[in-house]
Amino acid sequence: MKIIETVAELRAWSREARRSEKATGKIVGLVPTMGALHEGHLSLVRAAKTDCQAVVVSIFVNPTQFGPNEDFSKYPRTFDADCALLATEGVDAVFAPQPQEIYQPAAATFVEVEGLSERLDGASRPGHFRGVATVVSKLFIAAEPDRAYFGQKDGAQVAVLRRMTADLLLPVELVVSPIVRESDGLAMSSRNRYLSPEERTQALVLSRSLETMQKAITAGERDSEALIATARASLATEPEVRIDYIAAVDWGTLLPVEKVVPGNLFAIAAWVGSTRLIDNFIVG
Known part of the structure; x- marks a missing residue:
């Protein structure tokens, strides 16, 4: 090499x-x-x-x-x-x-x-x-x-x-x-090594929140505000995690969408301790 x-x-x-x-x-x-x-x-x-x-x-x-x-x-x-x-x-x-x-x-x-x-x-x-x-x-x-x-x-x-x-x-x-995840769902990132054991556990709320939105979409929900509210409620179960943004956007323009369709991007950024982490999924 x-x-x-x-x-x-x-x-x-x-x-x-x-x-x-x-x-x-x-x-x-x-x-x-x-x-x-x-x-x-x-x-x-x-x-x-x-x-x-x-x-x-x-x-x-x-x-x-x-x-x-x-x-x-x-x-x-x-x-x-x-x-x-x-x-x-x-x-x-x-x-x-x-x-x-x-x-x-x-x-x-x-x-x-x-x-x-x-x-x-x-x-x-x-x-x-x-x-x-x-x-x-x-x-x-x-x-x-x-x-x-x-x-x-x-x-x-x-x-x-x-x-x-x-x-x-x-x-x-x-x-x-596609995103590669740890066995427990945490998206792999070079910054994960900054996390303490407690923060590492708290960080799992990001992927759990995305899962709640995916389940809601599968159940028929298409309103982006309702889906984002679902994610916020999930993130609130870890009060030490500070939300930067939760967004449902067109993946080409990164502009918000009102109703989600296949190909839209749901993205989360949050602070876990002093570490900023991101995660997302593509609808459909």
Whole structure:
């Protein structure tokens, strides 16, 4: 497995993969990550390995998507362990740049998806999606992938990146994989390691609340306000969990819907102790 640290080297690696005698169909797959890998990340790697002939995983804790009081400095960095996992999965290359490789001194260009970037997580974390869109566009330009793989857990991020990719005419297909959960239902996240044992138990209320909405939809409820009220009642069973948002939205626009239809996104964000967690499901 090759460790790549510069954009020039990554681009050369990608183009060499295309010149290979085996290069047919979908050749280069990119899995963008911030490291601290778990089974959710590995599910994306396996999807990429199934689809593509050469797979690169980026490991870069992107400073521009963290707010002033967020957890950039303490975000888990487990590079050696991550590389061991990726080698076991048969990944071809890891892109692990330094910040100055991605953000040149005095860089003044950023990518912002107007409208979508201010909704859901964007409303709670101003500037977050500008940082995400900027770094992902840079990764697309550097790696020149045919496909890029993201997890459904970051549902609002997926909507932003779909719009960005379409608007910028980027020749990359976005592939979205289902949420991977622990055996008790908690959505896998690198931030789960912040939780104390008590907080870990409290955090299960997020997935339970989504389940109550899913059951209500199955029983015939379609009014979004009624469904959100059901989720709030469920979340109230853990009074230490602080709601950031509960929303029923169109997955393309992230705008609220009055009546839910298949394809809509139900999303929750909440604070468990000092850790902000997100979860969601897609109707239908």
